[in-house]
Amino acid sequence: MAYAIEMLHITKDFPGIRANDDITLQVEENTVHALLGENGAGKSTLMSILFGLYQPTSGTIKVNGKEVKISDPNVANDLGIGMVHQHFKLIECFTVTENIILGKEPRTKLGTVDMKKAREKVVELSKRYGLQVDPDAKISNITVGMQQRVEILKMLYRDAKILIFDEPTAVLTPQEITELMQIMQNLVKEGKTILLITHKLKEIKAAAQKCTVLRKGRCIGTIDVKDTSEEKMAEMMVGRVVSFMVDRPEARPGDVYLDVDHLNVKGAKGTLAVKDFSLKIRAGEIVGLAGIDGNGQTELAFALTGMTKIESGTVKFMGEDVTHASIMSHYRHDMCHVPEDRHKHGLILDFTLKENYVVHSYMEEPFSKNGVIKMKAIDEYADRLSEEYDVRSGEGKDTITRSMSGGNQQKAIVAREFDRNSKIMIVVQPTRGLDVGAIELVRKKIVEQRDKGAAVLLISLELDEIMNLSDRIAVIHNGSLSGLVMNKDVTENEIGLMMSGGLSKFDEEAKI
Amino acid sequence: MKKFFKIALVAVLALSLVACSSSETPSTSGDPATTGDTASINIGFVTDTGGIDDKSFNQTSYEGIKRFASENGLVENENFSYLQSSGEEQYIPNLSSFAEEGVDLVAAAGFLFTDAITTVAAQYPDVNFLVIDVAGIEMDNVQTANFAVNEGSYLVGVVAGRKALETGTNHVGMVIGQESESMNGFWAGYQEGVWSVCPDCKISYDNSNSFGDTALGKTLAQKQFEAGASVIFACAGATGNGVIQEAAERRQNGEDVWVIGVDTDQYELGLYGDGTESVILTSMMKRVDTATYNACQQIKDGTFKGGNVDYTLADEGVGLPAENPNLTEEDLAAVAEAEEAIIGGSVTVSTVPQTSADNPLIIG
Amino acid sequence: MTSKKHSTLVVSLIAVILGILVGCVILMVTGRNPLNIFVALIRSLTGFSINNPDRGINMMYPLNWLLSSMPVILTGLSVAFAYRTGLFNIGGEGQYIAGSIACAAVALLIDLPPVIHTIACVIAAALAGALWAFLPGFLKAFRNINEVVICVMMNYIALYFNDWFVRSFLPIDEFTLARTVNFPETVSLGNLGFGTASQFNYGIIFVIIAVIVFWFVMEKTTFGYSLRATGFNSEGSRYAGMKNRRNTVLSMMIAGAFTGVAAAIVLIGNYSYGRIYTGFDNFGFDGISVALVGGANAFGVLASGLLFGLMAASETQFQILGIPSEVSDLIQAAIIIFVAMQYGIRLILDFLDRKTMKDKVKEVA
Incomplete structure (x- = not known):
């Protein structure tokens, strides 16, 4: 079997830190090869070296058996290496075709761009690899999944033989993930080689043949995926035995803390996104809200936290009506909120980590006194939070959060919100973008908060998470409650049906 | 404030030392007051915010100075020159800079100069000033020219x-x-x-x-x-x-x-x-050029006087x-x-x- | 990727040097002596004439430098304050005129003892500037109307309002009919000319206070913290429960107040009478450049205000040395362009770093 890429004994030093330590990665032709590791394990550095963004301190790189020196990304492109970045690099107001051909436009005799030819080529490529996209749609009008396909087509248009996917599923819905897996298979069938960077074990199981595991800059080993269990891979990645199932003692629910009654909320389009929605959550229990993305979860979370106007119905926090109260007043009624969009809402990206830790509490002592910020108290608090929630960043608490990895950003938000020890917790997608170790930590903390007596509403697109953590499960479909069941009495299949509107089920026991 | 002044002075002196060491070859373009024949006359003109080429007031006033200069063999930028003011707050710095350079006559046109001229003329009693279209200044070294x-x-x-x-x-x-x-x-x-x-x-x-x-x-x-x-x-x-x-x-x-x-x-x-x-x-x-020309001539003849000069129809001033x-x-x-x-x-x-x-x- | 290791200060200094070099090149091309730029700058900075060393030091020039820096530091703070909250205050001209109207009104219509009267004028000007900035802030916050459009309109409203108000309510000077009578002696910022003709005055105290207030409020208070949060990410600060709308309005008003103080200092210090404007003084617009070059922080604005003040004060020296005053504008413009290009400058610095590192590696090898 020939290797498409060989990175042999790669070591990369940065001032004060060795990011890659004698890593060897051999990728066979015509396979999907996964690169697995926690955030900060050295995956990005290794790929940056392969892509010519960094030069290795020592080690050699071979492409198709020939030793090469990749001095910059153009060299990588010429060698047929293409990268699908986690954050797409597309021009929003251009069409799909325009984005794909940008920088390598076919020309007419007059020297103008030959759009007809370009369009044909794009259509032909998308047919061959099973990547259905509308070549004339504007990027701003297509879904994230489609945008990713455009990124892939960009690589194919440039005749890339080796495609690197950097965390490709982080931004996708479950359906899109399934489709992406299929696309990868098609690509391999057509003679491409794929290097998949991820920390999601399920996807590796589904798509990859071989898997190289990195931990703390070292290569732990390369394994055959079909012979290795997820647990084993997780153990290799984290360095200890990881439990996916959080130990969750029986809930002992108390008074109703969160009372949502006949709620109607309008969405961005002006139509009702949440319809006649009622739900009660008691102290000391976790209610998971399952649903397919875009069925009103976002609007519901905004309505409960005061971030959007409620059309009709009421929301009560511990008996007090907060339906039309300000956001600040929601927090004062002892609520915390892990928001869905960590960049838009969760963080002030240009603030430092410590400044982000106090966005709700900067007005309170000890963080400020008489309107003056007490930086020392904030410093101490930040150190404690980062320690407790394992938030890692380059310059500690003074790191600008924009420069932190997605996983650590998410951990910082979770740390800030959970540390408030609120009575009412609105938690949306708390483990999105986190690696296995961090997921375990966050899930434990959620249960911990429950046991301290909090009423938790967990909104997640990942059914695993809902099934794993919830005491009761509510299902939302098309803005309405389509099911309310006890976790112990329901199967994954039934929930799936309720999510798609094929089943409506309300347990007597689950009603309160 | 005194302390600040001292610190500033020290800083200035330090910078001056640096400056001295690099001043072996003084530039040739020179200041109007010190180069050329010391017996010759030096004249400075300050424009208002309209600038020197306003095809109007400033330009015409300056042309009077130029006419006098060409009749008396004076050289622009050596014996006479102008300063443009980019804003009204520049009037006083510009007028006083000419005065500091030691010119014989500082001229300006426009009633907006009233206060600036009054302030600067008081500061430099030995320098003569001509200001056009201003009334009500009574100083020995300020001539005001007005037109009917x-x-x-x-x-x-x-x-x-x-x-x-x-x-x-x-x-x-x-x-x-x-x-x-x-x-x-x-x-x-x-x-x-x-x-x-x-x-x-x-x-x-x-x-x-x-x-x-x-x-x-x-x-x-x-x-x-x-x-x-x-x-x-x-x-x-x-x-x-x-x-x-x-x-x-x-x-x-x-x-x-x-x-x-x-x-x-x-x-x-x-x-x-x-x-x-x-x-x-x-x-x-409005023959503002006559006013500047006359003032220059008076400086040459030693007959320059403060006070108001009226230029009427009879004087061909308008x-x-x-x-x-x-x-x-x-x-x-x-x-x-x-x-x-x-x-x-x-x-x-x-x-x-x-x-x-x-x-x-x-x-x- | 560019690193942050090259500080804004270094980048700004390089921009300044490059700007001056551009001026030199222009002079060379037009057949003038480029060294005169430095002669002029040193004269304005120190009062020392390189061409005539025997004249010694003339304090008038450095004092004039400080004098011309005072208003642009304040308007720079104004633009910077709004900018930190994510707002673009291009309404400085209007706030400036509003401030000068209020200053003149308090000076001429109210009798107060010395010092107190002056302070009252400055406070009135600050309030008027704030009031003038209220409307754009309010419309931005509660109606989401672009503040730039409203600000520009408010500039012209102020310009014409000034004419009507001053002529209607304030005593007009009968010799010119184009300004008010002189302020009473109780309104004065004194003179710190140290015997020179400079009008440098105690207004500098207000400038220093303003810089410190800006720094303290923005960097040290909870209010400043929430303003910065709003500026960086208004949705994020809304999520956090901050009062974005109130912050937007207040931030504009505080920005307007800084400009109002600038108006009072210029009016009392340089003119001592109420003005009837026929055009803008441009300090408000200059404030945009000052804030940009100063990186929108208190001490950066102080430094860049001193730089722009130096360029303004040097215009006289430039012209005396045969350099058109436009060259000074050109240098300012070049500096702004280079600061705007700081990303590029950082790239070049990084490149040079890498090159020297490579050379070192070669040496070792």
Whole structure:
């Protein structure tokens, strides 16, 4: 079997830190090869070296058996290496075709761009690899999944033989993930080689043949995926035995803390996104809200936290009506909120980590006194939070959060919100973008908060998470409650049906 | 504050030492005061915010200095030069810089210099100052030059009134740049001149409140021409250029409209079409160059005195240009007649204008 | 990727040097002596004339430098304050005129003892500037109307309002009819000219206070913290429960107040009478450049205000040395362009670093 890429004994030093330590990665032709590791394990550095963004301190790189020196990304492109970045690099107001051909436009005799030819080529490529996209749609009008396909087509248009996917599923819905897996298979069938960077074990199981595991800059080993269990891979990645199932003692629910009654909320389009929605959550229990993305979860979370106007119905926090109260007043009624969009809402990206830790509490002592910020108290608090929630960043608490990895950003938000020890917790997608170790930590903390007596509403697109953590499960479909069941009495299949509107089920026991 | 001063002084001294070491080869362009013949005369001119090439006040004043210089063999940037002010707050620094350079005469034009000149002249009693269009400064080293603009405006009023009669509109106009004492002189003289030949003439009057808004000038001209004015007296610096533009466009469309220029002979500014014809009927010239020239001459002769100097029609301080291609023999005869009457004293021109409140002929 | 290791200060200094070099090149091309730029700058900075060393030091020039820096530091703070909250205050001209109207009104219509009267004038000007900035802030916060459009309109409203108000309510100087009578002696910022003709005055105290207030409020208070959060990410700060709308309005008003103080200092210090404007003084617009070059922080604005003040004060020296005053404008413009290009400058610095590192590696090898 020939290797498409060989990175042999790669070591990369940065001032004060060795990011890659004698890593060897051999990728066979015509396979999907996964690169697995926690955030900060050295995956990005290794790929940056392969892509010519960094030069290795020592080690050699071979492409198709020939030793090469990749001095910059153009060299990588010429060698047929293409990268699908986690954050797409597309021009929003251009069409799909325009984005794909940008920088390598076919020309007419007059020297103008030959759009007809370009369009044909794009259509032909998308047919061959099973990547259905509308070549004339504007990027701003297509879904994230489609945008990713455009990124892939960009690589194919440039005749890339080796495609690197950097965390490709982080931004996708479950359906899109399934489709992406299929696309990868098609690509391999057509003679491409794929290097998949991820920390999601399920996807590796589904798509990859071989898997190289990195931990703390070292290569732990390369394994055959079909012979290795997820647990084993997780153990290799984290360095200890990881439990996916959080130990969750029986809930002992108390008074109703969160009372949502006949709620109607309008969405961005002006139509009702949440319809006649009622739900009660008691102290000391976790209610998971399952649903397919875009069925009103976002609007519901905004309505409960005061971030959007409620059309009709009421929301009560511990008996007090907060339906039309300000956001600040929601927090004062002892609520915390892990928001869905960590960049838009969760963080002030240009603030430092410590400044982000106090966005709700900067007005309170000890963080400020008489309107003056007490930086020392904030410093101490930040150190404690980062320690407790394992938030890692380059310059500690003074790191600008924009420069932190997605996983650590998410951990910082979770740390800030959970540390408030609120009575009412609105938690949306708390483990999105986190690696296995961090997921375990966050899930434990959620249960911990429950046991301290909090009423938790967990909104997640990942059914695993809902099934794993919830005491009761509510299902939302098309803005309405389509099911309310006890976790112990329901199967994954039934929930799936309720999510798609094929089943409506309300347990007597689950009603309160 | 004393401490700050000390620190500043130390810093300055330190920097000066550095500066000294690099000053072995002084630049040749030099300061006006110290290079050249020490016996020769040095003159500095400070412009207002309009700049040296405003085709008006500043430019003409400076031309008087240049004329004197060329007659006396003085060299620009050595014996005489100008400083442009980018803002009103630059007046005092500019005036005092010339004074620091030790020039014999610092000249400036415009009533906005009143306070600046007063302040700086008090600071430098040994330097002579000339300021044009300023009244009310009584200092030994400050000469103020004023022009009987009311008399000159009377003459162009006569021309405008005759034109209104000729075209049959019986309507003329005026656009000013800002209400002020000196503007009142223009306005009063113009009124009397117009009504002396055409007692029923209506006069449109607008204050643009700007000397630099060409677009506004165009708009106001549009308004007055639409109201029926056949001649507009544009006393508003660059705003007046808009009046001229509007008139030029209308003339090209066959309308019989005219503009009277101000301060200098603006005939060239009013050329339109193939450049052989101008919308400028005539101009009310203020011989500010005479004022600067005379002051320079007085410095040379040692006769320079503080106090006010009036330049009237009799002194040829105001008047029409020597050449007036758009005026007929009859026009010129009428102007000459009015001129004689004023100089002879049979007509006294007012400096206080009538307002629209007491004269229905004025359309505000 | 560019690193942050090259500080804004270094980048700004390089921009300044490059700007001056551009001026030198222009002078060379037009056949003038480029060294005169430095002669002029040193004269304005120190009062020392390189061409005439025997004249010694003339304090008038450095004092004039400080004098011309005072208003642009304040308007720079104004623009910077709004900018930190994510707002673009291009309404400085209007706030400036509003401030000068209020200053003149308090000076001429109210009798107060010395010092107190002056302080009252400055406070009135600050309040008027704030009031003038209220409307754009309010419309931005509650109606989401672009503040730039409203600000520009407010500039012209102020310009014409000034004419009407001053002529209607304040005593007009009868010699010119184009300004008010002089302020009473109780309104004065004194003179710190140290015997020179400079009008440098105690207004500098207000400037220093303003810089410190800006720094303290923005960097040290909870209010400043929430303003910065709003500026960086208004949705994020809304999520956090901050009062974004109130912050937007207040931030504009505080920005307006800084400009109002600038108006009072110029009016009392340089003119001592109420003005009837026929055009803008441009300090408000200059403030945009000052804030940009100063990186929108208190001490950066102080430094860049001193730089722009130096350029303004040097215009006289430039012209005396035969350099057109436009060259000074050109240098300012070039500096702004280079600061705007700081990303590019950082790239070049990084490149040079890498090159020297490579050379070192070669040496070792």
